[in-house]
Amino acid sequence: MKKHSHTAVSFRLKSIIFFVAALVLCAALSLCAYTSGAYAVFYGGTSRKLPVYSVGREDKAISITFDCAWGADHTDDILSALKDYGVRATFFMVQFWAEKYPEYVEKIAEYGNEIGTHSKTHPHMPKLSAEEITAELKSSSAAITDVTGKQVELFRPPFGDYDNKLITAAEELGLYTIQWDVDSLDWKDLSASDIAVRVTGRVKSGSIILMHNNGMHTAEAVPIILQTLIERGYTFVPVGELIYRENYYIDVSGRQMPYSN
Template sequence: MKYMLVIGPQRLKQAMIIGTSLLLAILLGYAERETITAFSTSDTAPHAIYKVDTKEKKIALTFDISWGETRAEPILNILKEKNVKATIFLSSAWSQRHPELVKRIKEDGHEIGSHGHKHDFYSKYSDEEIRRQIRLADSILTDLAGKKPTLIRMPNGDFDKRVLKIADSLGYSVIQWDTDSQDWTNPGKDVIIDNVLSKAHPGDIVLMHASDSSKETHLALPVIIDKLRAQGYALVTVSELITGTDVKSEEVH
């Protein structure tokens, strides 16, 4: 006697949903294997730097500035008052509109890095346009600051292998971060402080912002500085952090 399995409409629908979910999981897993990033310095391909491997209690505070009129100066005032030298990644379009602030950043002794020209996702650009954007920013920042930047943080933290290779060919190291303050979400002063202090570690690169979208950074910053120092951390520039240390970088496929 032969038996036939009969599945009702509801069961069939459930089975199809489960099957579709499994297929998506398999495809996503494959995609992640193709695009996953892993800490590595095993080859000579350019890498983005997220932190350094050190036991010394050193941390680099970094700030991105891409637009706005009101937030940069209060943050610069705090850094000067606290005698902190930071690495500040400047959009060259913003810098053209605020040459006096670029001059102050330089005179206050901060390290100036490039944040590109147009604030966009560079990985979607052609090689030619990526090169044009980086070169344009390079020319403007070199003219305003009197020194060619050697560090770049891509707008939106966005890059792929092409971006890394082109940046490297133009004399730049791509700098990311290992601790994100998430100050741009304006979650409240105490949350920003906790976002940094709960994750800070030796060799860390901390992401913060001095654009007008970040309305609470200047409130959290003094506490962050004081508490990091109380924990024994020295606050240094990115170049000081990575000089003579093993960098932790991510390989991009």
């Protein structure tokens, strides 16, 4: 009888320990910690910094972004569409693109759009050393500032590749690392209609849309996307106006959320 009682107590004790451990693990999986402007998601005893994929907004604000790395044939048509609908976008530029097309850097900025860096040479940046990453970011940001006269505040990693080292280097230069939660796949051979359907079917409040300035059918898709989403009550703002600059955390999905008061 005593042996059975001891076994039951031991089982209850182990159950309690397991339950507490599970609670701690769940909390760790969802916890985001503030460290010198950086937010890290803790998983399995390690921490991984996350960029911003989308933003938790109570309104219906969203951002449309364009990566500029190869060519500029369709850029005028994209800018015309943005202007027609009164939309300001964010363009992420590789340095060699900005240097090849300085007239477009000027025009994009003059139209009220925001410009962020997309690196100097479009490498897989996690493969670089911290010093090489910093050099890429400093050089590309300076090249944009030289043309626009405006400080660069946003960075999008080439290929969407990132690690803690990369995000830390960006933060130390005052750059917010920005990804996306809606991929247009406009770099593939999709029709303008297919691109528009794909984007408009995935957008939610706080979404960041990824497009490319020289996609084959991107310029045709942009007016469809803008009109459809505006009719649904969405408001387009540059990424710099979409994100929070303080009192925020980033959840495990990369969604930037404000701390509740």
